[in-house]
Amino acid sequence: MSIIPGINTVLSSLLAHQQALDITGQNIANVDTPGYHRQEAVLGARASRLDNGSGSILGGVDVLDIRRADTSYIDLQIRFAASKFGQFSAASQQLAAVEGILNPSGTEDLGAILNQFWNSWQALAASPDQTAPRLTVQQAASELASWLNDRHSQLLALQSSNYEAIETSVAEINRLAAEVAELNTRIARSGPTASPPGELVDQRQQALERLAELGGVVALKPEAEGAIITLNGHPLVQGGHSFAVEVEQAPDGTVLLTWADTGREINPEGGELAGLISIRDERIPEYLQALDNLASQMINAVNAEHQLGVGLNGATGSFFVGAGAADIRLADPIANDPNAIAAGSAGLPGDGSIAAAINALRDQPIISGQTTSEFAAAFTARIGEDLNTARQEQAIADAIQQQMVAQQQSIGGVSLDEEMTRMMEYQRAYSAAARVLTTMDQMVGELLEIIG
Amino acid sequence: MRISNSMMSSHVRTWLLRAQERMFMSQSQAASGLRLQHPSDDPTGAAQASLLRADSARHSQYLEDIQSAKFWLKVTEAKLADLTEQVRNLRDLAVGGAGQMQETAQRTALVSQVRAIQDQLADLANVQINGRFIFAGQATKTEPMDLSGGLPPTYAGSTSPSQISISPQTALTVGVTADRLYNIGGSVSGGYEDLISTCADLGDQIEAGDAQAVSQLIDDFEFHLSNVLAIRGEIGAKLQTCEAAADRLAALQETTTVSLSELKDADLSQVLMELAEHQNAYQAAAGIAASLNSISLLDFLR
Numbered sequence: 001m002s003i004i005p006g007i008n009t010v011l012s013s014l015l016a017h018q019q020a021l022d023i024t025g026q027n028i029a030n031v032d033t034p035g036y037h038r039q040e041a042v043l044g045a046r047a048s049r050l051d052n053g054s055g056s057i058l059g060g061v062d063v064l065d066i067r068r069a070d071t072s073y074i075d076l077q078i079r080f081a082a083s084k085f086g087q088f089s090a091a092s093q094q095l096a097a098v099e100g101i102l103n104p105s106g107t108e109d110l111g112a113i114l115n116q117f118w119n120s121w122q123a124l125a126a127s128p129d130q131t132a133p134r135l136t137v138q139q140a141a142s143e144l145a146s147w148l149n150d151r152h153s154q155l156l157a158l159q160s161s162n163y164e165a166i167e168t169s170v171a172e173i174n175r176l177a178a179e180v181a182e183l184n185t186r187i188a189r190s191g192p193t194a195s196p197p198g199e200l201v202d203q204r205q206q207a208l209e210r211l212a213e214l215g216g217v218v219a220l221k222p223e224a225e226g227a228i229i230t231l232n233g234h235p236l237v238q239g240g241h242s243f244a245v246e247v248e249q250a251p252d253g254t255v256l257l258t259w260a261d262t263g264r265e266i267n268p269e270g271g272e273l274a275g276l277i278s279i280r281d282e283r284i285p286e287y288l289q290a291l292d293n294l295a296s297q298m299i300n301a302v303n304a305e306h307q308l309g310v311g312l313n314g315a316t317g318s319f320f321v322g323a324g325a326a327d328i329r330l331a332d333p334i335a336n337d338p339n340a341i342a343a344g345s346a347g348l349p350g351d352g353s354i355a356a357a358i359n360a361l362r363d364q365p366i367i368s369g370q371t372t373s374e375f376a377a378a379f380t381a382r383i384g385e386d387l388n389t390a391r392q393e394q395a396i397a398d399a400i401q402q403q404m405v406a407q408q409q410s411i412g413g414v415s416l417d418e419e420m421t422r423m424m425e426y427q428r429a430y431s432a433a434a435r436v437l438t439t440m441d442q443m444v445g446e447l448l449e450i451i452g
Numbered sequence: 453m454r455i456s457n458s459m460m461s462s463h464v465r466t467w468l469l470r471a472q473e474r475m476f477m478s479q480s481q482a483a484s485g486l487r488l489q490h491p492s493d494d495p496t497g498a499a500q501a502s503l504l505r506a507d508s509a510r511h512s513q514y515l516e517d518i519q520s521a522k523f524w525l526k527v528t529e530a531k532l533a534d535l536t537e538q539v540r541n542l543r544d545l546a547v548g549g550a551g552q553m554q555e556t557a558q559r560t561a562l563v564s565q566v567r568a569i570q571d572q573l574a575d576l577a578n579v580q581i582n583g584r585f586i587f588a589g590q591a592t593k594t595e596p597m598d599l600s601g602g603l604p605p606t607y608a609g610s611t612s613p614s615q616i617s618i619s620p621q622t623a624l625t626v627g628v629t630a631d632r633l634y635n636i637g638g639s640v641s642g643g644y645e646d647l648i649s650t651c652a653d654l655g656d657q658i659e660a661g662d663a664q665a666v667s668q669l670i671d672d673f674e675f676h677l678s679n680v681l682a683i684r685g686e687i688g689a690k691l692q693t694c695e696a697a698a699d700r701l702a703a704l705q706e707t708t709t710v711s712l713s714e715l716k717d718a719d720l721s722q723v724l725m726e727l728a729e730h731q732n733a734y735q736a737a738a739g740i741a742a743s744l745n746s747i748s749l750l751d752f753l754r
Contacts, residue, residue, distance in 0.1 A: 031457050038456075096492075103491050111502040115509035122510070126517045126616045129584055129592040350590035350614045356623065362510070363620060373506035381499035384491025391492070402466060406459055413456025417749040424753075 007440055009046075012060030013433035016043055017426045019063045024423050027414045035206040037069045037412035039198045068198035069412040075205055078404045079212035079219065083270035084397035086213035090275030092390035094162060098279075098287060099387050101154045103380065110294075111376035113147045114362075116140045118372070121359040124343050125352035129312075134338035137355075138330065145320065145328045148295050152325040155288055162280040166255055169272050170247040173215050173231075176207045177242035180229065183207070185240035211236075215245075216270025232266045234259060254281045275390075283386060290379055291325035294367055299328060301366040302358055309342025309354035316342065464741045471734040478727035481718045488716040497715050504712040511705040514618060518698045521616040524626040525691050527581050532684045535576055535633070538569050539680055542651060543673035545569075549658050549666050559658055566655040573648055574599060577630045587630035589613050596630040597648075604649045607631035607639075618697045624690055628683055635679060644675045 020041035030036040041063045048059030103109045120140035124133040183204040187196040208229070211217035217236055219229040229237040236243055244260035255277050257266040268274040299320040306319040315333050319341070322328035333340040344351025367375040481487060491498040549562050577587055577597035588596035588609030596609035607630060614627035631639045634647040645653070650672045657665040 099490055099492055109502070111505055112509075115506055119509055119513040122513045122517060122617070126520050130582075344590065346590075346610075348590035348592075348610050348612075350584070350588070350592035350610070350627070351612070352615070356615075356617055359617075360620070362506075373503055376506070377499040377502035380491045380502050381495040384493070384495030384498050387492040388495060406463065409456050409459040409462065410454050413458045415454065415456045420749040420753065 007437065009060040010433050010436045010440070012046065012062060014430060014437075016041075016061045016063050017430040017433065021423065021426045021430070023066060024419050024426065028416065028419050031414040031416060035202045035209075036414070037071065037198060037202055037205075038414045040067050040069070041065075042067050065195055066198065067195055068201055071408045071412045074404055074408045074411070075209070076219075078401060078408060079209055079217075081397055081401035081404055082209050082213040083216040085394065085401050086272040087216065087270050087275040088390050088394035088397055090165075090272040091279055092387060092394050094158070094276065094279040095283070095383075095387040095390050097158055098155070098284070099383050101151055101158065102287070102383055109376070110147070110379060111373060113140075113144050114372045114376055117144045118359055118362040121355050124341070125355035125359055128343035128352035128355060129349035131338060134312075134341050134343075137341055138334065138338050141319070142330050142335070144298075145322075145330060148291055148325040148328050152288060152291055155284055155291075159280050159284050162276055162284075163249070163255065166273060166276050166280070167247055169214050169276065170245050170257070173211060173217070173236075173273075174242075174244050176211050176214070177229075177236050177244075180204055180207050180211070180237045181240050181242040184237065188240070212271060214271050215273045216268050232268055234264065234266070287383070288325070290382075294372070294375060294379075295325040295328040296323060297367045298372070299323070301361050301364075305354055305357045305361065306342050308357075309345050310347040311337075311342045312339035312347075312349060313337060314347065315340040461744060464737070464744055468734075468737045468741050471730065471737045475727070475730040475734050478723055478730050482720065482723045482727050485718055485720065486716055487718040487723075501712060501715045504708055504715065508705060508708045508712060511701050511708060515698060515701050515705070517616055518618050518694050518701070521618055521624055521626050522691060522694045522698075524586065524614070524616070525687055525694065528586055528626070528628055529684065529687050529691070531576060531579055531586065532628070532633075532680060532687065535573070536677070536680050536684065538573055538576070539647070539673060539677045542566070542569055542654060543670060543677060546654055546666055546670045546673055549654075559661060563655050563659050566651060566658060570648060570651040570655065573634075573651060574605075577634060585609065587628060587633060589627060589629040597634070597636075599648075603652055604646050605634070605636055607636040618694060619701075622693075622697070624693065626690070628687070633680065633683060635676065640679055642675055644672055647676050650676065 020043065023039050023041045027038050042065040043061055044064040046060040046062060117140045120133065120137040124137050127133050183200055187200050187204070190196050190200070208217070208219045211219070211229075215231050217229060217231045229235065231245070234243070236245075245266065246258050246260045248256050248258075250256040257268065257273070257277075258264060259266065268277065299322060302320055303318045307317060310316055311333075315337075317333065318331045319334055320328055321331045329335070341355075343355040344353050362373065363371060365371055365374075370378065480489065488494055488497055488501060545562060545566060574597055578595045579586060584592040585594060585596055586592075588594050590612050591608070591610035592614070594608050594610075596607055598606045598608040609629055609631070611629060611631065613625045613629050615623045616626050617623045631637060635642075635644055636646045636648075638644070638646075644650070650669060654666065654669050654673075657669065
């Protein structure tokens with residue numbers, strides 16, 4: 001009867017539990033690491049058999065695999081939620097900026113500026129022979145014009161900063177796609193045996209989540225062999241190869257995303273890119289057009305009346321010049337001399353009929369079937385509604401994502417208490433194995449004594 | 453359900469942030485007193501508020517315009533009171549003068565009285581208030597009574613009187629033109645001479661001692677008196693219209709202000725209640741965050 005095989009059995013237990021303790025250590029070390037999935041030593045007993053030659057039992061334990069907690073089904077849903085969240089959080093950030101530009105506070109909004117403008121004409125109609133109301137008209141009108149000019153140029157500035165954000169997102173997508181391709185290669189290289197290194201899988205999963213948030217990138221089963229990760233139905237990463245995305249401005253000023261190799265156009269369906277592009281190329285142009293519409297109709301309507309009149313200094317002609325929100329301003333004669341404002345039709349100082357007619361425009365549907373105050377109210381509501389909708393969508397996506405992340409953490413997160421119990425378990429097993437070794441040692445010692 | 457450490461802390465973090473956000477919203481509502489701070493707070497409400505503000509702005513402008521209409525009407529009324537007095541004096545002079553024309557000295561005194569009134573009448577027509585010739589119609593910078601060509605005077609002002617809108621529908625005529633007031637060029641029907649010329653006639657006839665001609669002029673002055681009084685009546689009626697319009701507008705403005713306030717202002721007692729609620733929620737969340745992981749298996753391991 002040999003005692004050596006028994007020592008081997010005990011040795012395997014010492015080694016396996018030491019390794020299991022190492023993994024517990026790794027889990028505890030990464031308790032706060034984002035994206036980390038707990039790992040577990042899968043212990044397996046060696047097939048034991050009776051050694052017929054010696055009559056002893058051979059056996060032992062091995063760490064068969066280091067298994068990473070699998071959350072791939074939830075990861076998929078998290079990526080969908082992240083794609084929605086990215087889209088609507090980018091949209092609501094942009095729309096909040098729009099709201100900030102158009103309605104910084106209750107007092108400086110479009111409605112207030114228009115009220116001032118019309119009231120100044122009404123006051124002029126009541127006292128057309130005095131200078132003060134003329135100066136008020138001059139000032140209120142130039143305030144209206146510069147309000148339109150400023151908001152127009154601020155919206156354009158927002159559009160171009162939005163383009164920079166798109167460029168940054170695209171650069172990050174390309175970087176992450178390359179990173180995923182590199183990780184794919186490394187994971188493949190780690191060999192087909194057992195599980196791939198959990199840390200690499202964690203990294204890839206995080207990169208994919210960020211890709212979904214940025215570009216609505218779809219990765220159905222990234223862990224499958226040669227899996228295809230797609231953006232807008234076209235592969236972004238295939239195995240160890242990634243495809244680059246390019247961004248430029250189309251001739252019509254809209255954003256154009258293309259594949260670097262084929263030049264085919266990409267229309268992202270989710271993620272920050274979709275949010276940014278829809279605001280930049282759809283919403284902001286609509287707002288700009290609304291402002292342009294307001295400006296041009298105001299110019300037409302006010303000028304049509306004003307041209308019928310004669311200023312106190314005998315001047316005749318337009319009140320506003322320009323074609324839209326970008327360039328509306330007071331006509332030079334009006335800007336230079338308040339007496340050029342035509343309050344009346346016959347050049348009599350007490351005639352306020354033209355000013356009254358211009359004031360009467362406030363009740364007429366001069367802006368595409370709406371009065372100016374109706375237009376301002378509808379425009380204000382539109383801005384608020386758009387932002388509200390985006391915020392609600394963002395909140396929904398956020399709630400879904402939180403829910404999913406909680407599930408992911410429930411399965412994959414590290415619980416210190418759990419690790420402690422495992423640690424005790426492994427420690428006890430280690431001590432017991434050591435005790436067995438000591439006992440065997442004593443047995444061998446006693447045997448030697450008998451022999452000696 | 454398996455609870456991991458990161459799950460616990462991220463949950464607490466989420467609730468802490470939400471409680472903080474709600475507390476911030478209540479705080480900013482309470483501090484600003486505004487429920488509607490941005491259109492996105494309540495887009496429909498913001499649109500309604502915008503329309504109400506437009507109404508309110510025009511109401512206050514109309515109220516200002518009514519004030520200015522009242523000013524011009526009152527000024528005109530004061531001058532017309534002077535004018536009535538003078539015309540009445542002339543009529544009395546004509547009535548009394550017919551019986552007092554025997555003595556030359558008496559006649560001379562009467563004549564100088566009449567001539568003085570004639571000058572005052574001419575001055576009154578050309579009276580200027582705040583740089584405006586109030587009896588010149590819309591030609592507010594032109595002296596309306598032109599005596600440079602002798603008698604009869606000509607009217608140099610505009611025949612269209614000044615107007616002020618006191619509501620979208622009502623443009624109130626606030627001025628009186630001197631041609632109508634003095635019947636220059638027979639602008640009022642009846643075939644009478646203008647007031648200045650009639651006054652000059654009275655002087656001439658008294659000077660000439662023609663008692664019969666003087667008594668014939670009484671009828672003319674009666675005509676002028678009733679003309680001026682009729683115009684004063686109109687002015688009085690317009691002042692009443694202004695008062696009524698101002699009252700109506702003020703009531704309307706109050707309704708608008710109340711509606712606007714209901715729409716945009718925070719109900720302070722409610723907001724403060726909410727704030728207290730949210731503060732409690734935040735305190736609870738903060739307390740939980742602080743006691744997070746205060747007990748673990750580690751505490752029992754030696």
